[in-house]
Amino acid sequence: MEHKLPVLPYKLNELEPYISQKTLEFHYGKHHQAYINNLxxxxxxxxxENASLDDIVKNSEGGIFNNGAQTYNHTFYFEALKPNGGGEPKGKLKEALLSTFGSFEAFKDEFAKAGATLFGSGWAWLAIDAGGKLVIMKTSNAGNPLRDGFKPILTMDVWEHAYYLDTQNARPKYIENFWNVINWDIVEKRFEA
Structure with missing residues (x-):
């Protein structure tokens, strides 16, 4: 099966001023495409050769895992962004966030801290554990919660290529901007699936 770069549900300039067109040209157009080509x-x-991306992430090692997981992670990240996003989720996801973290602000603080304190490159995740409880995780490099039996529903890329053109080395500013482009409708669908 040939893996392909997914079409974004928004134009490259539509996440501005939070994520610039130039960043997306490199991050999506070059980095994401390179992982897919390598895979x-x-x-x-x-x-x-004919495995699904989920199977590749769960079962491969070495270069296949690194490029397969980065293909998965980036696709997952980009599809949960939208112009004029942000705000708060609704419905069952909001109830679960409140039950787990006490408030939406407490969730935001913990998720932002996971992204800010990850040493080096990697990902911050909101995932569901085997018992159905929400958890915040951080993974290095191409790491993915699927490997450990978790179901991811939201991720934030904290590799420098996700933000360096926009905020230079100021990862906290990128994290602050991230909250303005989240597509909570997609995250809610993942939660309820």
Whole structure:
């Protein structure tokens, strides 16, 4: 199966001023595409040649895992962004956030802290554990909660290529901007699926 760069549900300039067109041209157009190209080349003639991206993330190692997980992670990240996003979720997801963290602000603080304190490159995640409880996780490099039996519903990319053109080395400013482009409708669908 050939993996392809998904079409974004927004134009490259529509997340401005929070994420610039220039950042998306590099992050989506070059980095994300490179992971997909590498993955397609690496899986040829292997047991993963016709595997789903989920199976690749859960079961592969080495270069196939790194490029497969980065393909998954970036797709997951980009599809949960939207122009004029942000605000708060509604319905069952909001109830679960309040039950787990006490308030939406407490969730935001804990999620932002996970992203800000991750050493080096990686991802902050909101995921569901085997018991159905929401958890915040952080993974290094291409790490993904699927590997440990969790169901991810939201991620924030904290590799420098996600923000360096916009905020230079100010990861906290990028995290602050991230809250303005989250598509809570997508996150809610993932939560309820």
């Amino acid at each position: 397609n080349n690496l899986i040829k003639g292997t047991a993963f």
